[in-house]
Amino acid sequence: MEKDYEEMMEEFDDMDADIEAKKVLIEEAKQIDESQDWNAVSRTINDLKRRWKKIHYSDSVYEDQLRDEFEGIIDKFYAKRDELYDENKKLKEQLIEKAKEVSESDQWKEATETVKDLMEEWKKIGTAGRQTDDELWDRFNEARQKFYDRKHDHWKAMNDRFSEVKDIKKDLIEKAKALQDSDQWKATSDKYRDLMDEWKSAGSAGREYEDALWQSFCEARQVFYDRRNEHFEQLHARQEENYEKKKQLVQHAGLIAGTASYTRENTETMKNLSVQWKEIGSCGRDKENEIWTSFRTKMDDYFDGLRAFNDQKHEDWLERMKDTIAHKNEQIANQKRQIQRLNDDMNGLVSESDLGDMEQEIQQKEKFISQLEKEIEDIESKINEG
Structure with missing residues (x-):
């Protein structure tokens, strides 16, 4: 009788230990961090379930309540997992549609970047479930592969064109060299612009040749442009010198006009200033009109005054x-x-x-x-x- 009692008490102690162990697992389940990725959460849940199964089950109402509570917590995580799977599935289906759309694009560079970006986005999206992931990936990869196949066919056709373009551009380089020594600055500049338009219209000669051809073309053009720049630098220097000379003439004319002294000497000086003006040459379009207006104003001031002076002089003589x-x-x-x-x-x-x-x-x-x-x-x- 005493032995049966001891066995019964040991059994009760074991039940209490089992219950406490299950309570610990329930608390651990409650503490699972939902912010972790689902793989980590899944490993934690599987570990809890494995440990739960190892604990002896005693057929009691209370243990059934603990089991229901534990499974309820786990079920909530599975429900959230299913929601996450659904969301990830929708996101991946959106990427599939975008991939299908871009697979038809002929904007190869932009489309290639887009396909790469879609791939990076795909990697960042979590799982939608293994079976669903496989099916979605097949569809996504099919759209990508379609684009890359079209791109491959395009570049294969382009390679056939590269040789033709290379010959065209070599001819343009020779034409550019033939114009290097021209002194017809405007006409030759126009011809170089035409050659540039032809160059652009020809298209690419391919990565292997394009840079070298372009460098040769630019070097041929640059010889002329350097000569043209030197010519206009010298021209601008002369024009600036002419501008300074004409400013002095304007100042001289202004001083004489300001005296209101209409002597024969002053009149001859003003006429001589006009002669000097014509001999100096242009200051350039930007400054010529402005400096000419200033000079013309001073000349008009003097000769208008001279006419008025002579008119008055004549009136005085007539009166006499x-x-x-x-x-x-x-x-x-x-x-x-x-x-x-x-x-x-x-x-x-x-x-x-x-x-x-x-x-x-x-x-x-x-x-x-x-x-x-x-x-x-x-x-x-x-x-x-x-």
Whole structure:
């Protein structure tokens, strides 16, 4: 009887130990980190299940409750796994559709990068389940392979074209060399642009030859461009020198115009500045109009002033001539009055000697009047000519 009691107590102790062990496994199951990848979670769950099975099962309501709790926790993880599988399946199906779309592309470089990117995305997506993964991978890989097969066929055809393009570009290089020594800067530049257009239109001669051909073509063109650059550098230097010379002419013209002194010397100097301007040469399109406008303004200021000065000078001379004519007419009138008085006196009682003197005086006055009238006529003639 005592032995049966001891065995029963040992059995109860074993049951308690089993229950505690199962509680520990339940707590471990609750502590599983869901943020881990599913493979790690799966290994942990399998380990817990294996350890659970090793624990003796006693047919009791409480142990059934523990089992249900443990399996419920595990089932939640499997449910989340299934959700993850479904999500991963959808993501992979999206990549498959993108791969199918890009497999039809003729933009080889961009499409190749896209296919590579899709592959990298595929690797980052977790599993959708082994069987599903295999089926999805076959579909994805089929789309990729279709693109790579088309790309291979394309480049095979391109290789046949490379030889033809190589000959075309060699001919363009020879044409570029033939133009190197030309001094027809604009016309030759246009021809080089045409050669460049032909080069671009020809397409690629293939990676093996393209770089070397391009370098030869550029070197042939560069000989001309270096000569052209040197020519225009010298031209620009001359134009800059001309610009400085013309600025000095503008300054000189401005100083003379600013004096408002319209002497013969100043006028000759201004005319000489115009002659010098023409002899200097161009400053270049960008600066020529601006500096010419400044120079023309100074010249206009001076010669407009000169015209106004001459007009005023002429007006003053004309006024003086009119005053002179008026004065001479007054002299004529005065002489005529004196002649009239002498004639009146001659009708009076005068001696014969006085009469002779008076006649002589009248003749002198008439001669003076004729002289004055001639002077007036000359003045009026000058006025009409002016």
